[in-house]
Amino acid sequence: EPEVTQTPSHQVTQMGQEVILRCVPISNHLYFYWYRQILGQKVEFLVSFYNNEISEKSEIFDDQFSVERPDGSNFTLKIRSTKLEDSAMYFCASSEAHKEAFFGQGTRLTVV
Amino acid sequence: GDSVTQMEGPVTLSEEAFLTINCTYTATGYPSLFWYVQYPGEGLQLLLKATKADDKGSNKGFEATYRKETTSFHLEKGSVQVSDSAVYFCALSRFMNSGYSTLTFGKGTMLLVSP
Numbered sequence: 001e002p003e004v005t006q007t008p009s010h011q012v013t014q015m016g017q018e019v020i021l022r023c024v025p026i027s028n029h030l031y032f033y034w035y036r037q038i039l040g041q042k043v044e045f046l047v048s049f050y051n052n053e054i055s056e057k058s059e060i061f062d063d064q065f066s067v068e069r070p071d072g073s074n075f076t077l078k079i080r081s082t083k084l085e086d087s088a089m090y091f092c093a094s095s096e097a098h099k100e101a102f103f104g105q106g107t108r109l110t111v112v
Numbered sequence: 113g114d115s116v117t118q119m120e121g122p123v124t125l126s127e128e129a130f131l132t133i134n135c136t137y138t139a140t141g142y143p144s145l146f147w148y149v150q151y152p153g154e155g156l157q158l159l160l161k162a163t164k165a166d167d168k169g170s171n172k173g174f175e176a177t178y179r180k181e182t183t184s185f186h187l188e189k190g191s192v193q194v195s196d197s198a199v200y201f202c203a204l205s206r207f208m209n210s211g212y213s214t215l216t217f218g219k220g221t222m223l224l225v226s227p
Contacts, residue, residue, distance in 0.1 A: 004155075030211070042218065042219050043156070043203075043220075044217070045215060048212045048214065050210065050212055055212045056212070056214060091156060095212070095213060096211075097212075098207050098211050100144075100158055100205070101205075101213060102158065103155045103157070104155050105154055105155035106155050106156075
């Protein structure tokens, strides 16, 4: 069964450093998403991406965040200068048009 | 804006007990409703869905009915197993004309089933 894969599963970084979280969406999906879950809180929408541009972003997705589809298979989330409050589980998801999203296993980001 | 409220956990049950996890939502229009499950150490998996009022979603013995009059989508299972122990997330989705969607999640309810 096709699945969304994320790497790494756990990333530890120092405050102020840049991190890139990587995702390989399901191959025939055209819509890509990032969500995050701070420990003990709700899963929150960050951004959706289609046709090489952002479709929608939430208030959380400020100038520190960016997304990119660098090639035909990867979808990345970059945090330019990490803060302690960026520590969370980050989920990548993908979907077909007007269909439900399928999620990856998540990357746990710990900022120290 | 949209919001989803689900019962606080953990819910602790013995094997073969009946399960209900309550979920209510606030939204304008007609969102689609979902239950996602997260098993320990794994990602979010779609458990079931309903796209319009009175639809019943079902999978693996779990069921939920989209009740517009009570804005609810309660998850039920007649007889839980130890392997059902996980965190369950209720969510609503808006599908945009261009084809993408945004999910609004509840806080999640942990289910612990003992033998």
